[in-house]
Amino acid sequence: MSTYTDFRKITTQTLFLSKTKGIKISALTAYDFITAKLLDQAGIDIILVGDSLSNVFQGNETTLPVTMDEMIYHTKAVTKGVDRAMVVVDMPFMSYQTNIDEAFRNAGRIMKETSAGGVKLEGGERVAETVRKITQAGIPVMGHMGLTPQSIHQFGSYKARGKDEEEAKQIIKDAKILEQAGAFSIVLEKIPAQLAKTVTESISIPTIGIGAGMHCDGQILVTPDMLGLNVDFHPRFVRHYAELAEVMIQAVKNYVKDVKEKQFPSEQESY
Numbered sequence: 001m002s003t004y005t006d007f008r009k010i011t012t013q014t015l016f017l018s019k020t021k022g023i024k025i026s027a028l029t030a031y032d033f034i035t036a037k038l039l040d041q042a043g044i045d046i047i048l049v050g051d052s053l054s055n056v057f058q059g060n061e062t063t064l065p066v067t068m069d070e071m072i073y074h075t076k077a078v079t080k081g082v083d084r085a086m087v088v089v090d091m092p093f094m095s096y097q098t099n100i101d102e103a104f105r106n107a108g109r110i111m112k113e114t115s116a117g118g119v120k121l122e123g124g125e126r127v128a129e130t131v132r133k134i135t136q137a138g139i140p141v142m143g144h145m146g147l148t149p150q151s152i153h154q155f156g157s158y159k160a161r162g163k164d165e166e167e168a169k170q171i172i173k174d175a176k177i178l179e180q181a182g183a184f185s186i187v188l189e190k191i192p193a194q195l196a197k198t199v200t201e202s203i204s205i206p207t208i209g210i211g212a213g214m215h216c217d218g219q220i221l222v223t224p225d226m227l228g229l230n231v232d233f234h235p236r237f238v239r240h241y242a243e244l245a246e247v248m249i250q251a252v253k254n255y256v257k258d259v260k261e262k263q264f265p266s267e268q269e270s271y
């Protein structure tokens with residue numbers, strides 16, 4: 001078992017304490033029971049049922065098509081595999097942007113139906129009142145700023161954000177506003193490392209970076225990317241910790257060969 005595993009359930013309190021003590025927070029995505037179980041066994045702190053499931057599970061180009069029902073379906077499978085990690089669920093596109101009451105109902109639905117530990121939504125100042133209302137109901141909310149993929153049609157590209165002074169200042173301001181609104185943590189996606197450092201030092205809640213450099217309080221990656229399963233996607237911030245696509249293809253080739261050559265199943269594998 002990993003040195004970084006301690007069997008107490010991860011809560012928002014554990015995460016605040018990690019920031020205070022300078023212990024980095026590890027986070028990955030999962031969309032199914034088996035993956036979630038393995039990540040939990042390996043000692044991950046946060047499992048995000050990201051709306052990236054739209055891309056890596058459903059094969060869509062953007063995160064926009066995934067629905068509330070689909071997020072709930074996948075989260076139910078994930079939480080069944082998890083004992084220790086905190087499971088956070090992305091609120092999908094248009095589940096919180098329309099109005100605060102609908103956002104509130106949808107956040108409540110996620111918590112009631114999935115056994116997750118919190119929800120995540122994208123944006124800064126413009127979602128602050130929504131964050132306040134949801135957190136006041138006792139639902140932990142994680143923010144998400146910088147490159148927010150649900151706004152891809154507004155951004156026009158997946159390039160890094162916060163590179164000009166005005167946008168950088170807005171990101172710092174937004175982070176403080178989200179903290180005041182009650183968010184327990186903020187994902188910083190694809191912003192310069194120095195800006196992520198400034199944000200991290202400006203707020204007391206933990207920042208979780210993806211493509212945001214080493215100064216964040218924690219790091220998150222999309223699991224199929226870091227396991228080398230998503231072979232057509234290799235941005236600079238994704239480190240491959242395995243090449244599972246190769247392992248899988250070779251295993252399936254071996255199986256196909258064995259079946260064709262009548263090497264599988266053997267007598268021992270039969271009844």
Ligand code: KIV
Pocket residue numbers: 029048049050051052053090144187189210220221222
């Ligand atoms: O949907 C997702 O996987 C995410 C991470 C990239 C942070 O939001």
